[in-house]
Amino acid sequence: FPAIGFYRFALDPNAPIPETFASICARTSPEEARSLTLYLGSLFDYTFPREQYLYLHGQGNDGKSRIIEAGEVMFQDQGYATMGADDLGDSHSTSGLEGVRLLTFPDIKKPGLPSSGIFKQLTGDDTMTINPKGQPRRNIKLNCKVIISSNNEPKLDGSRADRRRLVYVRLEKFAGGADHAFKERCKEQANQWAQYCYAQYLTW
Numbered sequence: 001f002p003a004i005g006f007y008r009f010a011l012d013p014n015a016p017i018p019e020t021f022a023s024i025c026a027r028t029s030p031e032e033a034r035s036l037t038l039y040l041g042s043l044f045d046y047t048f049p050r051e052q053y054l055y056l057h058g059q060g061n062d063g064k065s066r067i068i069e070a071g072e073v074m075f076q077d078q079g080y081a082t083m084g085a086d087d088l089g090d091s092h093s094t095s096g097l098e099g100v101r102l103l104t105f106p107d108i109k110k111p112g113l114p115s116s117g118i119f120k121q122l123t124g125d126d127t128m129t130i131n132p133k134g135q136p137r138r139n140i141k142l143n144c145k146v147i148i149s150s151n152n153e154p155k156l157d158g159s160r161a162d163r164r165r166l167v168y169v170r171l172e173k174f175a176g177g178a179d180h181a182f183k184e185r186c187k188e189q190a191n192q193w194a195q196y197c198y199a200q201y202l203t204w
Contacts, residue, residue: 021070036054036169040194053165064171088122
């Protein structure tokens with residue numbers, strides 16, 4: 001089996017989509033569901049460029065949090081971090097990015113974040129200077145890819161380069177009745193999501 005970080009995947013390109021992931025993909029367009037699948041799969045390819053980021057947009061009860069929670073399960077052993085928009089301006093906060101593969105920004109209320117210089121540095125540069133408390137400043141290698149979730153549409157500066165970097169997925173509210181076990185099922189199936197998305201990514 002190919003080793004990907006701490007994973008060993010027995011990949012089957014014909015394996016069915018996990019039930020919980022299928023439910024979330026049904027809340028967006030087929031094109032955006034495909035983008036979501038391939039982006040999550042690309043997280044396991046450390047040679048793939050990091051400039052693109054995933055922006056999840058919806059008004060609640062739509063699966064944004066479930067995607068982020070599944071990502072946390074996938075990367076809990078090989079580098080996961082979560083930040084707020086204001087943390088990027090704090091060199092002490094960014095010291096937590098060392099060794100991180102997946103960085104999430106949940107419930108962002110600053111939709112212009114992706115156009116900020118520090119965000120572009122985070123997703124576009126190979127290294128970043130950090131300032132850990134009680135230690136000298138130093139450079140670290142950046143390996144992280146980014147997922148943002150927000151109730152607001154992204155606000156970009158209008159440049160074509162900015163728009164190329166955005167992988168946008170809009171999720172609609174869940175139309176069915178209450179499913180109180182859905183959150184836990186998503187976490188339980190997170191590694192199935194990883195296997196499915198990575199197999200689809202390799203096929204692509």
